[in-house]
Amino acid sequence: MSKVVTIAIIGAGARGRGYARFALAHPERLKVVAVAEPNDYYRNQVAEQHQIAPENCFKSWDEFTQKARMCDAVAICTQDSMHEAPAIACAGLGYHILLEKPMAPTPEACQRIVAAVKKAGVMFAVCHVLRYTRYTEILRQIIASGEIGEIVSIQHLEPVGYWHQAHSFVRGLWRNEAESSFMLLAKSCHDVDWLRGIMGKKCTAVHSFGTLRHFKASEKPAGAADRCCDCPVSVESNCPYSANKIYFRDRLCKGTTVWPVNVLVPDPNAEKLEKALKEGSYGRCVYACDNDVVDNQVVNMLFEDGSTASMTMTAFNFNSGRKTRIFGTRGEIDTDSSTITIRHFLDDSTRVVDTETANDGGILSGHGGGDGGLMNNFVQAVAENDPSLILTGIDETLESHLMVFAAEKSRREGTVCKL
Numbered sequence: 001m002s003k004v005v006t007i008a009i010i011g012a013g014a015r016g017r018g019y020a021r022f023a024l025a026h027p028e029r030l031k032v033v034a035v036a037e038p039n040d041y042y043r044n045q046v047a048e049q050h051q052i053a054p055e056n057c058f059k060s061w062d063e064f065t066q067k068a069r070m071c072d073a074v075a076i077c078t079q080d081s082m083h084e085a086p087a088i089a090c091a092g093l094g095y096h097i098l099l100e101k102p103m104a105p106t107p108e109a110c111q112r113i114v115a116a117v118k119k120a121g122v123m124f125a126v127c128h129v130l131r132y133t134r135y136t137e138i139l140r141q142i143i144a145s146g147e148i149g150e151i152v153s154i155q156h157l158e159p160v161g162y163w164h165q166a167h168s169f170v171r172g173l174w175r176n177e178a179e180s181s182f183m184l185l186a187k188s189c190h191d192v193d194w195l196r197g198i199m200g201k202k203c204t205a206v207h208s209f210g211t212l213r214h215f216k217a218s219e220k221p222a223g224a225a226d227r228c229c230d231c232p233v234s235v236e237s238n239c240p241y242s243a244n245k246i247y248f249r250d251r252l253c254k255g256t257t258v259w260p261v262n263v264l265v266p267d268p269n270a271e272k273l274e275k276a277l278k279e280g281s282y283g284r285c286v287y288a289c290d291n292d293v294v295d296n297q298v299v300n301m302l303f304e305d306g307s308t309a310s311m312t313m314t315a316f317n318f319n320s321g322r323k324t325r326i327f328g329t330r331g332e333i334d335t336d337s338s339t340i341t342i343r344h345f346l347d348d349s350t351r352v353v354d355t356e357t358a359n360d361g362g363i364l365s366g367h368g369g370g371d372g373g374l375m376n377n378f379v380q381a382v383a384e385n386d387p388s389l390i391l392t393g394i395d396e397t398l399e400s401h402l403m404v405f406a407a408e409k410s411r412r413e414g415t416v417c418k419l
């Protein structure tokens with residue numbers, strides 16, 4: 001029987017607490033033995049749920065790394081610009097590392113993490129959860145079988161969702177590049193990595209356009225207030241981005257108290273939410289925030305054998321799942337992250353594969369089961385000392401991050417960037 005892997009949660013925010021839940025569901029495989037988190041409420045919650053000894057509860061990652069190695073692995077789930085220092089320190093102490101994506105906001109910082117991990121010889125997985133979905137596994141098998149021949153081009157849509165954009169990228173933690181990272185890195189490094197994985201070849205050049213088209217002061221309706229609760233036009237019927245609509249009408253009133261509502265206040269109820277919308281950053285008008293990340297972006301990619309891919313990230317949709325079309329020499333695939341439809345040129349026949357995974361509404365079922373799939377593989381990799389279970393090797397992870405940095409350079413400079 002495999003050993004029980006022990007892990008420390010560094011940053012017990014939404015993601016960190018979610019990954020920790022794997023240990024509650026599989027106590028025979030994973031035990032959370034330490035937590036580093038400045039927020040008392042979340043640190044205490046994780047400590048209580050996992051019965052962590054008080055001496056293993058830290059207010060910051062650097063208090064944790066001052067101690068000698070106390071477990072097998074760490075899950076580093078701090079914000080984007082706070083990944084590099086704990087990752088390098090934890091590698092130096094010999095911890096196997098699960099690192100939230102993106103690795104870091106600059107190519108140099110990503111390269112420093114890679115160098116530290118390679119020097120330490122520890123296992124390292126970046127949370128590119130899309131690679132771990134059942135859907136991706138089946139899609140890769142179909143492609144590898146040669147059913148559609150060689151891939152020549154891919155068209156991929158990431159529909160962020162109008163309310164998700166407003167929540168995370170206009171009002172929330174990833175709205176401002178200087179405070180977190182640019183949009184393509186924060187939101188779509190997943191997708192670029194996934195496309196690289198599906199294509200299975202090196203990318204040689206990228207080109208991108210993208211703008212902040214809508215969520216800016218010039219789009220603010222006449223007479224709108226800076227806060228939704230004071231706004232005459234922010235009644236639900238007039239503004240799809242109204243905070244009252246997104247958090248109260250569409251969620252709390254329907255009994256939803258989990259993400260994104262619990263990002264505003266822990267254990268939300270009407271009274272706490274009302275106060276948060278009145279005083280906090282999530283009650284601001286989407287046209288009166290300090291956001292600067294793009295709300296739409298396209299990326300074109302050229303691969304080493306002449307095949308191409310295009311990706312569109314846009315806020316303006318219902319967040320109804322990523323959609324991809326894959327064009328091969330013998331057929332085409334049309335997918336919505338759940339159902340895969342394959343059409344064959346030879347006889348015009350169609351085959352449909354339903355890859356739907358059970359969804360219990362918890363964070364580990366997030367991203368089509370990819371969150372749970374990632375934890376499953378990482379924990380097994382550590383238990384059995386088998387890095388092959390980590391589907392995004394360190395070099396390929398760095399490569400897909402470098403594609404993202406090159407695409408962003410292209411967007412800013414209006415050039416084609418060679419890799």
Ligand SMILES: NC(=O)c1ccc[n+]([C@@H]2O[C@H](COP(=O)([O-])OP(=O)(O)OC[C@H]3O[C@@H](n4cnc5c(N)ncnc54)[C@H](O)[C@@H]3O)[C@@H](O)[C@H]2O)c1
Pocket residue numbers: 010011012013014015016036037038039042059060061062077078079080082100101102127128129173186367
């Ligand atoms: N893989 C995915 O699909 C996915 C999805 C969403 C977010 N993310 C990434 O996951 C990371 C975390 O996102 P989140 O939504 O959980 O954010 P979050 O803000 O909820 O969590 C971050 C936590 O880090 C804590 N923290 C701050 N300073 C700290 C310190 N010195 N030491 C330890 N902890 C500290 C914060 O208090 C907070 O609780 C981000 O990098 C984000 O981009 C990945």
